[in-house]
Amino acid sequence: MNREDFKILYTGLIYFDNAATALKPYILSETISDYYNYYSANAHRGNYDLSLKSSKMYEKTRLLVKEFINAQKEKEIIFTSGTTDSINKIVFGYFKHHLKKDDEVLLSKSEHASNVLPWFMLSKEIGFKIKYIPLNENHEITLESLKKMLNNKTKVIALAHITNVVGDIRPLAEIIEIAHKNNILVLVDGAQSVAHMPVDVQKLDIDFLAFSAHKMSGPTGVGVLYGKENLLKETTPIILGGGMSAEFNTKGEVIYKDLPDLLEAGTPNIAGVIGFGETIKYLNNIGMDKIRIYEQELKQYLIKRLKEIKKVKIYNEKANSSIVTINYEGISPYDLALYLNKYNICVRAGNHCAKILKEELNINNTCRISLYFYNTKKEVDYLIETLKNIEVFDF
Ligand SMILES: Cc1ncc(COP(=O)(O)O)c(C=O)c1O
The missing domain is CATH 3.90.1150.10 (Aspartate Aminotransferase, domain 1)
Known part of the structure; x- marks a missing residue:
């Protein structure tokens, strides 16, 4: 096609x-080159036409992403540099402040490094246990094997929607239903799924979803972190700087902005995000x-x-x-x-x-x-x- x-x-x-x-597709480079050639002003930082256009185009992509994954609100869409960045932002921004020594985190042995190494590091710091849901003869996790791993210490299940070697599609709806019945949060690594199938975060009731634009015919260096608003509100930014604060003073007092700005410090990949918007339209058209x-x-x-x-x-x-x-x-x-x-x-x-x-x-x-x-x-x-x-x- x-x-x-x-x-x-x-x-x-x-x-x-x-x-x-x-x-x-060539439309991506054309869109990016249009930005660089005709309106390459910073976003969210100027009140002149060029900057307003760049902000408008940037935010248009947020709306497109929100609709693409059926998030409830635009502020639940945070632009990152990719899946890896998104997962790190959640592991160190949210879970670092919500996990304790006696807790348990469930992964599987077929996870990508991006959904393993951040957990290793945080587990060293906090002391929680990482456990692996056993795989069956087809190297898949099953709901039965998942259920056997649960106990009252389990606080997070972090899994790829589609794994990148075995390529199995996890029964996310059922996994998340089981998790939520047990007060467990679910982080979904959508790097291999969002590009290839419809993913509806509300229907699946996903807590956090990470994915990369480049795997869906979009630009490199752009990714998405989706989180339910109440969870993102409790996420501490791990990157701090311009664009995310309303006020600060010499006493070190800071008034932070609301989501999504809070989690998007610094000049973002404006050209990439705008290009990503075109990619989403392109995929929607197919x-x-x-x-x-x-x-x-x-x-x-x-x-x-x-x-x-x-x-x-x-x-x-x-x-x-x-x-x-x-x-x-x-x-x-x-x-x-x-x-x-x-x-x-x-x-x-x-x-x-x-x-x-x-x-x-x-x-x-x-x-x-x-x-x-x-x-x-x-x-x-x-x-x-x-x-x-x-x-x-x-x-
Ligand atoms: C399942 C899975 N998770 C995470 C990643 C990391 O994605 P990125 O390098 O775009 O951050 C990949 C990339 O191959 C992947 O396949």
Whole structure:
């Protein structure tokens, strides 16, 4: 779908590394370049036309994001530099002030480093315990395994909506319902989901959601932290500076602004945020439901065709996302990625920042093929033919 909007695809490139970052439609760079060329004033800091325009465009994106994830209020949308930044802002801005030594935080072993390392550091500081919800034979968490982990010390469940190696989609609605019945807050890492399926924060009753614009064909350096207003109000800013205070004096007294300014100190990535607004309009025009259905069909086709190659081991056939993780018998995933690169095919080799998952998969590294709406069956066919010809490649 919409391939003509991606100039990079005109070169014949086959891009299957969408879980790392997605390609950008030309409208993104045009929007960003318009900002830099015609109204590159600071936002929220000037009362002249140029600055007012830049503020207006910046805030327009906030409204678009609010509608995109169906948040209740615009002030629940905080612009950050990405998922990593959003999670850190919540772990150190909210949970640092709400967790105690005897509390427990639940993660899984398939979480990305961004949803593990902040917890490690805070746990060292406060002393709370981190526990891992066990994974089943398909490397998924189940509601039963989750329920077994709960006790009256459990205060947070922090999980990816879609994991970035196994690609399983977590049953968020059920997880959150169980959590809330037990007075547990849920932080959702939406880095791999918001780009690929409709995510409705009110319907799912998500407490905190983090995601990155660059994985949804938007700019790098822009992300979103969504939080319910009452929770964000109790979040202490971990970055302090311009734009977030109404008053301060030499006695050190500060009157802070309300949300969202409170959590957006300093000049933000104005161009990126404005570009992100255009990305959201672009995705809305295609339709997130349509994207989800298209990717599902393409993913099934990819699996079917990969199965023609005996030496290919698929680790996550049952996963419901557009991520397919494989290895090719006798060839390291790094060599495989290099081989495919020779044929203009981009895939990702490695542990994909989910460094504790290898304990579960019993394998250090894999090759990840991750799809997006502009990928096609023809590209999958080319990948399969290239993999079938691998014997003649000299490693
Ligand atoms: C599941 C998951 N969480 C978090 C991240 C971190 O995203 P970012 O690097 O945009 O902050 C990624 C990136 O690959 C991811 O896949």
